[in-house]
Amino acid sequence: MRTMERLPSWRERIEGFFFAEEVPVALALIRILLPVFMLTMYLPRWRWCRELYSLDGAPSPLADGYGYLNFVPEFSGPVVVGLFTLMLVAFVTSAIGWMTRVSLFLSCVLLTYFSMLDSATSLAKFTVITCHMLLLLAVSPCGSLWSVDAWIKGRRRTNWPGESPVVYQKFSAWPRRLIQLHIALVYFGAAVTKMNTPAFLSGDQLVFWTLTHINFEHPAGEWFSQYPAVLFALGYITLIWEAVFPFAAWKSSFRNFMLPIGAAFHVGTLFTLGLILFPAVMFTSYLAFFDDQDFAWLSQRWRKLSRRHRAMFASITRALPSFSGWQPRPGFAAASGWVWGIAAVVLVGASIELEHWIDPYGLRRPQGPYALTPMDPARVEMMMTASPSLRVEDKFFAIDLGTTTLGGLIVDRRTTFRPGQNLIAQCTLVQPHEDMWIECEIVDEDNRLVRSYGQVATREQFRANFSQYLSPDMAPGKYAVVVRNRRKEVLRRGFTVLGDSVPERVAAN
Amino acid sequence: MPRWVVTTFITCYLSAMGWGIVSHTLKIWNTVHPGMYFLVWDMFCGWSSHEIRFHLVAEGESGAYYDLAPAPWGAFEPFSGLARHHYDSLGNGLYRIANNTLRHTDHEPIRRILVFEETWSKKYNVPDYLWAHRFEEPKDPHRYYWQFMEYTPDGQLVRANPNFLSYHYSQAISDNPRLIGEYQGDRAMYAVRPVALGRRDTASSVRPESPAAY
Structure with a gap:
């Protein structure tokens, strides 16, 4: 007789989800990488920290924008330099896993503090995501692996997980689970934002985003901006992927699609939007979607590879410095905290002195403080008297010709047509613009009017499509579509009508 | 734990x-x-169609003008050669940036601090080789300048205009005589009876067409 196998209850499933025991490999890797990325962002800011974050500078607190003045305390220059240096020290010691928990807490608190003090250039959503992950790492056992702390406690191992699992200490999975849930909710929130932004779904905002020059160079984005239909399609793919992520990124065959697509998306933002740290932070967070069994599988593959290429790996190993003889001295474990504290204090003190010596504002220069130099009066006059009226040509972006649209965007941009085809002239507009009457004309080679038609473009429109059937009796030759507003020619696009007409059946369609 | x-x-x-x-x-x-x-993940809040830069200008008592950003000791450029003050899109921290330059430099007494927006359509950010491929018109960028804010030297905000694009959005709406007519004719007014000052019914909200208005 078959016995009925009892299904686990919801409570048991949730317990299994959060409290299953595993080796915190992913958390250790995130702990190593995340502070290093933050270090690349914040180390260059050390030279400017007095100006960016102190009372002796010009902070731009996040809370001011919410109407909470003096929400975050501001300190004098030397105090800020000291705290900023402490944050950098904490990043380094978090990465190497020395006094891991304290370092991660300090990293989290100080990163949050400095981000909130400089909303203009230090605060972004990826710094917020980093703050969340640092908090979750701080309460996790991420320092139990590949860290100075583990080395001091004698848990040093050079082999990978899966090779001899008894060596590795196991902990509950809940910190990794919370990072997973955090990332899933971030994507879901981002999808909600996009759903509430009609201009994103039309592709128009992506066009302008790819043309925005405030991030790093992104030549691929500028190229994509000329193909709004592609951006439109990518926008929808992104939206669907982000909305599905919380349900499909878990350990299953779906994960093998979701994570690579996400990785490709973030690589895409590197080249199309000029984002560098955002992709780096998100790649790091993806590690949380792999458990110790995944890493064991990976290490097995690695060992196979190393056996196959034994000679090459042996030469690499010989070239690397060996630390196998290093052992912590007796008593170092007890002194580790003190050494860390003294090192931090010394570095903080030295940084305050160094920053004083650098004299960022040049107040102690031999020639005295800097003097302001007058501006060119003509330039100031130009700024003060410039007309605010928008030129007509600045209300129009471009005109494209084609025969087929997808989502309202031309997908077959072309300049040659055959009689019997339907010519679509798509006039892309730039907001803000008022309600406009747009006249669209077809002129021949000698600029004689062949056809004229127009339409109203209301102020919320991003584009106006003019559809014109090219009748079979239209003479072959060169023509142009001319867009006029207020009797002024704004855009022109030439096209050629070929001699052979489209078969009647196709034309009828 | x-x-x-x-x-x-x-x-x-x-x-x-x-x-x-x-x-x-x-x-x-x-x-x-x-x-x-x-806690809110509103990435991609919206990017405008125009590129925006800020100019912080101090007017001295002699009538000379001084550029306050970037400061004489240099500017922090967080990403790609663009000074920090250009990233303060709401303008909340611009006075502090201007004042920081004034506090740490030699200069004549300052009469006022002006914040200008410099704006141009992002279509002119299209590189030349792509422009030639898609556009038949010559690339003729025009930069607009707009006085955004004016401060006294001690930080009192004495003039705050909407930003350049908001101004034009409102212009696009107000360029409608019917709408303006409705706005002027339909607004509720407060009928105030001075003799009744201090009483609860001192002011009442009425519409002009209602009998109470006459």
Whole structure:
């Protein structure tokens, strides 16, 4: 007789989800990488920290924008330099896993503090995501692996997980689970934002985003901006992927699609939007979607590879410095905290002195403080008297010709047509613009009017499509579509009508 | 760590994250506190069609003007050669940046601090080789200048205009005689009876067409 196998209850499933025991490999890797990325962002800011974050500078607190003045305390220059240096020290010691928990807490608190003090250039959503992950790492056992702390406690191992699992200490999975849930909710929130932004779904905002020059160079984005239909399609793919992520990124065959697509998306933002740290932070967070069994599988593959290429790996190993003889001295474990504290204090003190010596504002220069130099009066006059009226040509972006649209965007941009085809002239507009009457004309080679038609473009429109059937009796030759507003020619696009007409059946369609 | 502590932490953390999603989706209390920035994931809030730069200008008592940003000691460029003040899109920190330059430099007494926006259509950010491929018109960028704010030297805001694009959005709406006529004719007015000052019915909201208005 078959016995009925009892299904686990919801409570048991949730317990299994959060409290299953595993080796915190992913958390250790995130702990190593995340502070290093933050270090690349914040180390260059050390030279400017007095100006960016102190009372002796010009902070731009996040809370001011919410109407909470003096929400975050501001300190004098030397105090800020000291705290900023402490944050950098904490990043380094978090990465190497020395006094891991304290370092991660300090990293989290100080990163949050400095981000909130400089909303203009230090605060972004990826710094917020980093703050969340640092908090979750701080309460996790991420320092139990590949860290100075583990080395001091004698848990040093050079082999990978899966090779001899008894060596590795196991902990509950809940910190990794919370990072997973955090990332899933971030994507879901981002999808909600996009759903509430009609201009994103039309592709128009992506066009302008790819043309925005405030991030790093992104030549691929500028190229994509000329193909709004592609951006439109990518926008929808992104939206669907982000909305599905919380349900499909878990350990299953779906994960093998979701994570690579996400990785490709973030690589895409590197080249199309000029984002560098955002992709780096998100790649790091993806590690949380792999458990110790995944890493064991990976290490097995690695060992196979190393056996196959034994000679090459042996030469690499010989070239690397060996630390196998290093052992912590007796008593170092007890002194580790003190050494860390003294090192931090010394570095903080030295940084305050160094920053004083650098004299960022040049107040102690031999020639005295800097003097302001007058501006060119003509330039100031130009700024003060410039007309605010928008030129007509600045209300129009471009005109494209084609025969087929997808989502309202031309997908077959072309300049040659055959009689019997339907010519679509798509006039892309730039907001803000008022309600406009747009006249669209077809002129021949000698600029004689062949056809004229127009339409109203209301102020919320991003584009106006003019559809014109090219009748079979239209003479072959060169023509142009001319867009006029207020009797002024704004855009022109030439096209050629070929001699052979489209078969009647196709034309009828 | 005791299980109940962990369970409490998980519950609190997921509740906070969940509240961020609900608040953002329903647009309820999503900007009520700076802490919401850490719970609301509104990436891609919207990018305008125009590129914007800021100019911080001080007018001295002699009538000379001084550029306050970038400061004489250099500018922090967070990403790609663009000084920090250009990233303050709301302009909340611009006075402090201007004042920081004034505090640390030699200069004549200052009469006022002006903030200008410099704006141009992003279509002119298209590189030349792509422009030649898509456009038949010559690339003729025009930069607009707009006085955004004016401060006294001690930080009093004496003039705050809407930013350049907001001004044009409002112009696009107000360029409608019928709408303006409705706005001027339909607004409720307060009928004030001076003799009744101090009484609860001193002011009452009425519409001009209602009998009470006459």
